Each structure stands twice: as C-alpha cells, then as structure tokens.
C-alpha cells in the first residue's frame with residue numbers, strides 16, 4: 001500500500017469512528033428527550049388529578065347547591081349556570097391534560113373523543129377514519145394523541161374551518177396520521193412557529209417521526225405525521 005493509500009485508509013477509519021460516535025450520541029440524546037416527554041406527561045397527570053379532585057370537587061358542590069336554590073330567583077339561576085360552565089371548563093381542562101381514556105380504551109376511542117370534545121362545541125363538522133395495528137407502544141399512542149390535540153386546537157383557534165378530516169392508517173411498520181382542515185390556511189414561511197408547533201416538532205424528532213405541515217392562504221392546512229413502530 002502506498003503512503004497516500006495508507007493515509008486515505010486511516011482517514012476513512014477515523015471518519016467511520018467519528019460517525020459511530022455521532023450516532024451513539026444521537027441515540028443517547030433521543031432517549032433523553034423521550035424520558036423528558038414521559039416526565040412531562042406524568043407531571044400533567046398529577047396536575048390533572050389535583051384539578052379534578054380539588055377545584056373540580058369544590059365546583060361540583062357549589063353547582064349542586066346553586067342548582068337547588070336556582071328556582072328562588074333569576075340571579076341565583078344565573079349564578080348556577082356560571083358555576084356549571086366553570087365546572088365544565090375545569091373538567092375539560094383536566095381531561096385534556098391527562099386523557100385517561102387513552103389508557104383505558106386506547107388510541108382510536110381517545111382520538112374520536114378528542115374530535116368530539118374540541119370540534120362539536122365549535123360547530124366544525126369532522127370525519128375520522130382510523131385503522132390501527134393491533135399493538136402500538138404506549139409512548140407512540142401518546143405522541144400521536146398529543147400531536148392531534150395540538151393540531152386540532154390550532155384548527156379551532158386559528159383556521160375558521162368548517163370541516164376537518166382526521167385519518168390514521170398504517171403500512172408495514174409505519175403509522176401515518178393526517179389532519180386536514182378547509183380553513184383560511186397560513187403562509188408557513190412567514191408565520192413563526194409558536195410553542196405549540198415547536199413542541200410537536202421536538203416531540204416528533206424524539207421518536208424519529210416525520211412531521212409535515214402544508215398550508216397556504218385560502219387553501220386550508222394539512223398536518224401529516226409518519227412514525228415508525
């Protein structure tokens with residue numbers, strides 16, 4: 001082997017070992033990111049229970065007592081309906097913070113519940129087509145649920161859409177989720193991602209998932225996630 005060839009071979013070996021180290025570091029970082037997201041979920045679950053058992057219980061008591069009194073005057077009837085709305089909001093917040101339906105019944109019922117809860121009150125009609133493989137890891141279910149949640153909240157908050165379609169399917173070892181709204185859309189190059197979009201992007205990378213957001217003014221918004229399982 002000539003000197004040049006030897007030199008080339010050692011550069012190649014160095015390159016390969018650097019690449020290996022980079023891959024290893026990447027894998028460690030990804031594990032760390034997954035742990036952080038799991039920790040965030042368990043903090044949310046704690047907070048959700050406290051909301052439900054604390055303020056939620058107090059408001060339940062208050063609402064019942066005001067209901068009993070509500071026949072006595074229109075003012076008491078108004079107070080009863082305000083307390084009832086507050087109770088509804090606290091329950092909704094607590095459930096969205098930690099959707100126990102995901103643990104109890106699985107991703108499909110949880111996604112249908114999410115659409116119902118977020119879209120029906122807003123009079124947005126929706127369709128959902130969900131076809132899931134039998135056993136998907138829990139952390140992937142949580143990832144897909146949280147991405148759907150953030151996307152649908154954005155639809156409600158920003159899109160002025162009248163219809164939304166949520167489709168979830170799988171092919172080989174990849175799950176694909178599409179959420180499409182027919183709203184006003186936005187220029188993805190001009191609009192800075194806020195906390196919501198940044199967080200679903202970070203979350204997707206922790207699971208080697210691809211997140212794609214296609215939108216144009218007047219043309220609605222499509223969010224697509226593909227995740228290997």
Ligand SMILES: Nc1ncnc2c1ncn2[C@@H]1O[C@H](COP(=O)(O)OP(=O)(O)O)[C@@H](O)[C@H]1O
Nearest residue numbers: 154155158159185186193194195196197198221
């Ligand atoms: N479905 C949508 N329709 C129209 N605009 C959207 C939609 N989703 C996101 N956007 C735009 O992207 C921006 C960033 O979203 P996000 O990161 O979730 O932050 P936030 O919801 O707090 O504003 C929004 O403020 C909005 O301008």
Ligand SMILES: [Mg+2]
Nearest residue numbers: 153154196197
């Ligand atoms: Mg948002």
